[in-house]
Amino acid sequence: MNFCKPRDNYTVKGQLSSPSVHYLGIYLRKCTLASDNPQTECKSTQEIEDAINKTSLNVFYRQNYFDTQEFGPNPVKNYLKTLYYPILPEVAQYYTYGIKHNVAYVNNNWFGFGKVEKHAFYSLDLIQNYLESTKANPFQATENLFGFYFLENEIEEMFSRKVYTLFDTLSDLGGFLEIIFFMTGVIVFSVQKFYFEQQVV
Secondary structure, eight states: OOOOOOOOOOOOOOOOSSOOOOOOOEEEEEEOSSSSSTTOOOOHHHHHHHHHHHHHEEEEEEEEOTTTTTOOOOOOOHHHHHHEEEETTEEEEEEEEEEEEEEEEOOOOTTTTTTOEEEEEHHHEEEEEEEEESSSOOOSOOOEEEEEEEESOOOEEEEEEOOOOOOHHHHHHHHHHHHHHHHHHHHHHHHHHHHHHHHOO
C-alpha cells in the first residue's frame, strides 16, 4: 500500500528548546474503537497483529545538497532518499527530523569580478529518535506504531565556493618569480664578490 501526502502548505517554526514551536506530526496507529473517528470499523485484534508482523514502513523523500563540482546555473542538486523502518509489535517508534536552512554563495567568474550568486535550499536531518513500549503503558490513549515529527533545525549551514581566478594565478606566479629573482641575486652577488676579490689581489 502506498500513501502520498497531498501537496499542502504547513508552517514549521521553532526548535525543541523554543518557548513555542510549530511542528508537523504524522502518526501510524493501530485501528481501535477509541480512535478519533468512532465510526471506524476495525479488524479483529488478531488480524491487526498478523498484518503488523507482515508489514514494514518505507519512507521516500527528496534530499537537497550543494554540489561543489557543478558550475552550471543551479549547483543545488537533489536525490530521492529511502528510509526503511520495520514495524515492531508492542513498540512505538518516534523520530524527530529537523528541516535545516542552507545557503550557498558561488562566484564562478574567472576574473574575480561579477555578482556572487546566492542559492538557498533546505535539507532534512534526523535529530533524535526513541522507542516506547506500548505493553508497559496500558493507559496510552492511542496505540501508535510510528510518530514522525518535523520541525525547524536550529543549525543553519553556509557554503561558499570561489573559482581559481586570473589574479590568483598572477599572484602565485609573482611569488614564483620572486624566488627566481632572489636566487639570481645570490648567484650574481657571489660572482661579483669573486671578481672583486681577484681584483684586490
